[in-house]
Structure formats: structure tokens, C-alpha cells
Amino acid sequence: MELTQLEYFLEVARIEHLTKAAEALSVTQPALSHSISKLEAELGVPLFERKGRNLQINRYGTMFAKRVEKILQEVERGKQEIEECSNPESGIIYLSYLNILGVGLIPQLIREYQKANPKITFELTQGDKGAILEQVEKGFSDVMITSERPVNEAYEWVPILSLPLYLVVSYDHRFAGRESISLKEITGEPFVGLKHNCSLRDSLLTRVHHMNFTLASTYDAEDLPTVAGFVAAGLGVSVLPKTSGLHLEGLQWIHIQEEGWLWEVGLHIKKDRFLSPATQKFVSFLKEKADHPERNR
Secondary structure, three states: OOOHHHHHHHHHHHHHHHHHHHHHOOOOHHHHHHHHHHHHHHOOOOOOOEOEEEEEOOOHHHHHHHHHHHHHHHHHHHHHHHHHHHHOOOOOOEEEHHHHHHHOOHHHHHHHHHHOOOOEEEEEEEOOHHHHHHHHOOOOEEEEEEHHHHHHHHEEEEEEEEEEEEEEEEEOOOOOOOOOOOOOHHHEEEEEEEEEOOOHHHHHHHHHHOOOOOOOOEEEEEEEHHHHHHOOOOOOOOEOOOOOOOOOOOOOEEOOOOOEEEEEEEEEEOOOOOOOOHHHHHHHHHHHHHOOOHHHO
């Protein structure tokens, strides 16, 4: 059973004449007659009483027409909803992002984008790197903003910002007051780390491995604000980006002397994923920001 058959059936039911219905539908009369006969054969009952080319809908046809009208109305509503959702001027953007980014970056991006596109709305999901990746993989989100470059070729990376990483200690720590430090000096220091599914954790472990020293991990927190809280309480040191949500009272931020200690944030786009016009326009906005970083200051 095809949608076109149902549309043809309703038109014939309305006009009750094959030739006139064919003219209204811009199809040939034999094609229309074949479509109705095929529909009746599939249903196993006649839908019309035939009197030459005049047709009169019968009780089966009347019964069926009520359901078909509802079906076609729902299909039309579905088309309208998709149009409204994907419209580049008034659609919905389905975006996932890391928890920590919800304090500063994501609200700032949305505010800036909605100033120029006031009818656009966002459907947001936040979580750790595994949770937001799953949202994209399952199609619940179109794109995600995270702090780890893609690990395979299935995703495109659009950089958004890059911030220096700092060694953070409590105000009463022996390193407090230092303007800069080599991370080799923290060997043996109690270190407040992160549990699995955090991109910063993976980046730290890789960098530390290349520097040939180990971290004396004392606590593993669920997220960056918890890390900052533990450090402020004097339970260890850590490495954090100086971003919104982490500026807690009692923290001392010390520049890292080694080069390359940066916290990158960017957009992940699955290359084979269909993006609605609304989402494509938002991606173009972020790419424009990436191409002109001086405008972000």
C-alpha cells in the first residue's frame, strides 16, 4: 500500500467519477483505475459500487476513508514539523556538549548565535565524553562540542577555542606564590585526577607519559569542578584549564613551563550524518569563528 494510492482513493471518493478524478489528479484514467483496483485487491473488499465510469463509495469505502483522512493529515503534519525543525531561520539545532562547557562557552555561543537568528532554538544534551558521543552515534544529537579531537576519520573537527592549562594548588601549598613551574617538579605530589570518560584525563596521561614521569594519583573525581574543589581543600594538586566554573576560592593558578599544554575545545561533526539546513547554518557560524579567531576576543 502506497501513499499515492491513498491520495488517489480519497480523491475518487470525493468526486465519485474516474475521469473527473483523473483530471483533478493529473493522471490518466486507466492509471487511476488500476491504482484503485490494486488497493481493493490488497484490502480484499470493493470500496466502490461501479456504474460505468461513475462510482459510488460503499460502506467499506466510507469506513476506510475515515482512517485514510487521518493518516494523510498526520503525514502532512509530519512534513510541516520537519520543515519547521530544519528551517535555517526557525529550526531546531540538536547539540551535545561536555558538562564543564555548560558554565560559560555553550551559553555564550547560543546567546551570540540567537542574536542574529532569534527564531532558532536548541535542544541540548550534556554529559561526559562517552555520553555525548553516544547521543551523536544514535542520532539524538547532530553535532557535539568537546575537548578531544576525533580519534578516527568518521568525524570532522572544527576548533572553537584553545586555552592554556595550569597547575592548580591550594593557597597554603608549598608551590603557592610561584608564577611558573615545570611539571617534573610535581612528581610524588598527591594528584587529584579524573575518572574514565574525560578527554582531559586522557590528554594528561599521554602528555605525562611522553615526559617520562608519573602522577601520584590520590583521588579520581567525576568532573572538573570536583577536581577544583578537592584541590582548593588542600587534598592534592592538579592540572586544569582556567575556564568558567573552575574559579574557586582557595585556588592558586601557576603557569606550566613546558610548551604545548593547551586545552582545546571544538566541534565534532560526523561526516556521513545528514545535517538539517538549521544545523548546517550553525556549523558555518562556528567555522567562521574558527577561521577568524581574533573576532572571538
